Structures are given as C-alpha cells and as structure tokens.
Amino acid sequence: MSPKQISHVIFDMDGLLLDTENFYTIVQKRILAKYNRDFTWELKSKMMGQKALAAAQIAVKELQLEGQLTAEDFLRQREEQLDALFPTTQLLPGAERLVRHLKQHNIPICVATSSHSRHFDSKTTLHKQLFSLFDHIVTGDQIVRGKPAPDAFLTAAGQYKPAPDPQKCLVFEDAPVGMQAAKAAGMWCVMVPAQELVKLDGSCTKGADLVLGSLLEFDPTPWGLPPFP
Numbered sequence: 001m002s003p004k005q006i007s008h009v010i011f012d013m014d015g016l017l018l019d020t021e022n023f024y025t026i027v028q029k030r031i032l033a034k035y036n037r038d039f040t041w042e043l044k045s046k047m048m049g050q051k052a053l054a055a056a057q058i059a060v061k062e063l064q065l066e067g068q069l070t071a072e073d074f075l076r077q078r079e080e081q082l083d084a085l086f087p088t089t090q091l092l093p094g095a096e097r098l099v100r101h102l103k104q105h106n107i108p109i110c111v112a113t114s115s116h117s118r119h120f121d122s123k124t125t126l127h128k129q130l131f132s133l134f135d136h137i138v139t140g141d142q143i144v145r146g147k148p149a150p151d152a153f154l155t156a157a158g159q160y161k162p163a164p165d166p167q168k169c170l171v172f173e174d175a176p177v178g179m180q181a182a183k184a185a186g187m188w189c190v191m192v193p194a195q196e197l198v199k200l201d202g203s204c205t206k207g208a209d210l211v212l213g214s215l216l217e218f219d220p221t222p223w224g225l226p227p228f229p
C-alpha cells in the first residue's frame with residue numbers, strides 16, 4: 001500500500017525507547033550460570049518482547065531446567081536483581097527526539113509494552129515527563145495474549161475513539177515477536193533490532209516494513225509524518 005499516510009504511532013518500550021534489554025541479559029546470565037547454563041542471544045531472541053512468565057517458561061524449557069528451576073522461581077530471582085537496576089534506566093538514541101517531534105505536531109502517540117505496570121513505573125523513574133507525553137500506555141498486565149499475538153497493539157489503538165484504521169498505524173519495535181505482533185494487527189512496523197540479533201539470524205527482521213540501526217535514522221516523511229526541522 002502506498003503512499004503511506006500514518007495517523008497514529010505506537011511505540012514498544014523495552015529495547016526500543018528504553019535501554020533495559022541489557023539489564024535482562026546481565027541478570028539472566030547470572031542466574032542461569034548457577035545452573036551451569038549459558039544465556040545466549042539465541043535464547044534471548046525468543047524471550048525478548050514476551051510477557052514475564054512466558055519469557056521465563058521459554059528459558060526453563062529451552063535449557064531443559066525442568067526439575068531444577070521453575071519459571072516462577074526464575075522470575076523471583078530475576079525480580080530481586082532487576083528491581084535494583086530498573087530505576088537507573090536510560091533512553092535509547094533518538095527516542096526522545098522522535099517522541100517530542102511527533103507530540104509537537106499533534107500526532108497521536110502511545111506505548112504498548114509487554115512489561116507489567118510495576119516494571120513500567122520503575123523503568124521510567126528518570127523519564128516521567130517524557131512518558132507523560134503519550135496519550136496512553138498499555139502494559140502487559142492489561143492484555144491476556146502477549147506478543148506475537150496482536151492484542152497489545154490492537155488494545156493500544158482501540159483506546160482512541162474512534163479507533164484508527166490499523167493500516168494507518170505505525171509501530172516501532174525491537175523484538176521479533178513484537179514485529180510479528182504489529183504485523184498480525186495489520187499495522188506498519190519499523191524494526192530497530194539489536195545488532196547482536198541481526199548478526200545471529202538475519203531473518204529475524206523478516207516481515208518488517210523497514211529495519212533501522214537506531215531511531216536516529218528514522219525519516220518521518222515517507223510515512224506521511226512531518227519532517228524533522
């Protein structure tokens with residue numbers, strides 16, 4: 001479909017706006033080392049973008065830890081360590097510029113994250129003003145089916161009255177399951193994947209409408225969005 005005329009923009013949060021994915025990597029590496037398991041990018045690529053319990057279940061299953069570690073225990077250990085790191089979360093390059101630019105031009109913007117609301121609160125500790133610019137935030141605990149199901153993005157779009165045509169919604173995502181969720185919702189998707197992920201498996205971006213190295217590379221004009229000054 002072209003020309004593209006985007007009316008609404010939906011942002012993923014972890015690994016897209018906020019630099020939190022490294023925290024998950026550090027903590028999960030530490031926990032799994034106790035069980036003599038390595039936390040690889042291959043495993044991470046399956047877990048990232050998922051709701052917490054779903055991600056933990058993937059780790060336990062893929063590493064064949066049944067009998068040694070339950071998904072719930074993995075989460076409990078993860079929580080203790082993540083809680084100390086999340087309040088220090090920094091923004092990723094280009095995130096603030098893009099969000100402020102769209103807001104300044106009255107483009108409806110919102111967030112659809114798999115993170116639950118308590119994590120959302122601590123991850124945004126240093127960025128409350130920026131996050132107040134979003135029309136609404138959909139967190140993982142507000143939806144039943146996590147990404148790659150389209151629910152997070154459809155719920156986020158559905159909070160606008162009237163709800164926008166999905167064909168006019170643009171989603172920014174970093175995770176393969178997130179990109180798949182956006183496409184399942186019938187929306188456009190710009191993917192900004194971690195470079196480690198692309199190196200590991202070039203096909204992880206398959207299905208994305210555009211792949212960028214960072215949000216700094218995004219040009220709004222081909223999408224019918226106002227140009228940067």
Ligand SMILES: O=P(O)(O)OC[C@@H](O)CO
Binds near residue numbers: 051113
């Ligand atoms: O949907 P996002 O914001 O990436 O959250 C996923 C995060 O909880 C772990 O990868």
Ligand SMILES: [Mg+2]
Binds near residue numbers: 013014016175
């Ligand atoms: Mg993400």
